[in-house]
Structures are given as C-alpha cells and as structure tokens.
Amino acid sequence: MKQAIVGYHLDDQNHWVAELKxxxxxxxxxxxxxxxxxxxxxxxxxxxxxxxxxxxxxxDRDEPSDF
Incomplete structure (x- = not known):
C-alpha cells in the first residue's frame, strides 16, 4: 500500500527515515x-x-504504528 511522506528524522546511525501518513x-x-x-x-x-x-x-502486514 502506498503512503505519503509527512516528515523525516535521523536514526541513531544518522540515516534518514521517512515518517509516513x-x-x-x-x-x-x-x-x-x-x-x-x-x-x-x-x-x-x-x-x-x-x-x-x-x-x-x-x-500490508498490518503492523502497529511506529510513532
């Protein structure tokens, strides 16, 4: 399923992570x-x-939200 990017943050290794809708x-x-x-x-x-x-x-796996 496609979801829109609503924000970003850096993880603990300084890699960019997209926050999805x-x-x-x-x-x-x-x-x-x-x-x-x-x-x-x-x-x-x-x-x-x-x-x-x-x-x-x-x-698609119906996982709980990350934030």
Missing amino acids: CRHNQHVRHDPPWSTRLWVTTEIGRQEKLGFKLFCKKC
Missing part, C-alpha cells in the same frame, strides 16, 4: 549503487518529497 517509518537512504536517492541528502530535496507516496510493507 500511516504512522510507519521507512528508511530513505542514498546508498549507491544499491539505492540512489540523491534528494535525501539535502533539506530542499527532502522538503520537495513531502507528500510523495512510498510503498509501505508494514501496512
């Missing part, structure tokens, strides 16, 4: 060549992706 968290790492998300590396890039929908596996 469904109240689940999802890492959004820029870690080439495995994942290329250059937008994660800047504040402007992250702000531009607010509202963008990501696939949430936690919703």
